[in-house]
Amino acid sequence: MQKQQHILTDNWGRQMDYLRIAITDRCNLRCFYCMPEEGIHYLPKKELLTYEEILRLTQIFSSLGVKKVRITGGEPFIRKDLMHLLKGIKAIEGIESLNITTNGVLTESFIPEMKELGINHVNLSLDSLDPENFFRITRRNEYQKVMSTLDALLSHGIHTKINMVVMNGKNEGEIISMAELARHKNIEVRFIEEMPFNGSETQQSKIWSAPQILETLRSHYPNLTAIQGDPHAPATQYTSPELNGSIGIIAAYSRSFCHGCNRIRLTATGTIKNCLYDNGVLDLKELMRSGTSDDQIKETLISTVKKKEKDGIIAEANRQNDAGITESMSTIGG
Template identity: 60%
Template sequence: MKPKAIIDNHGRPVNYLRLAVTDRCNLRCFYCMPEEGIHYLPKKELLTYEEMLRLCQILASLGINKVRITGGEPFVRKDLLYFLKNLRKIKGIDKISLTTNGVLTYDYIPDLVELGISMVNLSLDTLDAENFLRITRRNEFEKVMQTFYALVESGISTKINTVVMDGKNTEDLIPLAQLTEKHPVSVRFIEEMPFNGEGNHYATLKWSHHKILDTLRQAYPNLQKLPVPAHSTATLYQVPGFQGNIGIIAAFSRTFCGTCNRIRITAQGLLKTCLYDEGVLDLKQVMRSGANDQRLEETLIHAFRHRAKDGFEAEKQRQSNHPVKESMSTIGG
């Protein structure tokens, strides 16, 4: 009898998959990828939708009940709705959500509602159009804001993902937090990570989760801490009387590893049991070598039961002995 949930070697359940459907993106955010010299994978090197659905079917049988679709930018890949409709049919997957930059999303919002997409995370690092251009290297601010308002109007649970970058958008923290006054959204401030495709990062992180919280408290002295949902990466707060809430994610400090329930599969089929590992299993190679479902199950279970304790251990175990330098677009957000 198959287990209802996988428990890893540190006693953590594994029930949440973040699946990248493409490594391509229509923005060039400097903290995610270099402006030029990006080597996109040829189509044959990406998982097909059929391969992704097969993996999701197997993972659902092992206890995965939540899937988040990421990229790159998911809507850059052709026929994404076809994939989402078939993913929705898989028994055991209760929640499907997605992360998007919002540039192409607006026209698909009615379809997302019809499909019962439970949540959309919208990447948005500033509310200033000129600063948006500087950060993303693309002039698409108005399209993203159109998507934001349409998502709120649609009733889809909406989260704003903001990467906090010293000297780039720290002046935007309070304007973004202010969105939660009149909109039932969650604005989540994320520590900057080294996944920019170049390996550049600070010796120390100036804008840690502590400094982000201090900055918010200066603007909102009555900021209240909210109960933390199980396995949440964010510490949640709310200004009394505001409709939405504010989250802080210690992605670089890695304070939430002890309750991590998520795995990642990249667009090229690498299984990552930690964001900071370099891929622990090439699922594409396993599938294309002719492995049956039972063999895939066994291989996945083995990987889940040999997870790193936390992001620091995963980083130390990287066999390349090189610091983290891959682009977030190749990992899956």
């Protein structure tokens, strides 16, 4: 097997070997920090990348040194025949790790097949362990389905991370109870600063910062200590003698982890985002559908990644023709 070369390198020397692919903008929850209660205007299916287009692009990215892929949405399990796509990606030479982010509502029945396929790990979105508060946050009564998915993931031995967005006045009182999941389970519970991608004009309330989250955790786990993890990971990881698993904190709003960024985002409509906070830098769908060759796409990707901003603060400041962030996280894949 020919060894991959890291060809996608930005002007800051960072090598992009991680591709996040949003396969749909649709979601079966209505989490208020992600979209308005009435939902968002979903795009016609013809505007979304086909599975064949996604596989073609993944093959191109693999040839440029990408070795890790994460499937996101919206909610990826809403899209039909998802397992067909996953099998196709697993078959691409050079892709070493295939992962999924899901809200867990529709996931449980697919878990045995995911295990057999070799899905490396799953990020499960879970913002509350109180069924009533779960409903208030998601605007849907699906708590039991999510918890059943969590149990099934663990019983099948699939490495699982819990993602909890910490929201002022909504669920900050559950930080400790959520962390306690890692006491008896070998999982990583990750606490994420709230971001402004809620599908409407954002008025930022008091953000629960990473230091605040850490202070709260240390009030309960005084021996909590940082551990050396993946230098490219957005989460700072911690462990404690009381925990079987670990705890992570993601400074998604304050963006203190950008120096180690190794990821590119592909939206469901085929737009490349060098950064979560830019508003799109390249339309790959248009290139493909206009007959552009793979080699031409590769050259365009190489030059596009070179323009990646140093961090998310600069990327947000340089958004083109956009007075502010008004898109939904559901449309960009997180």
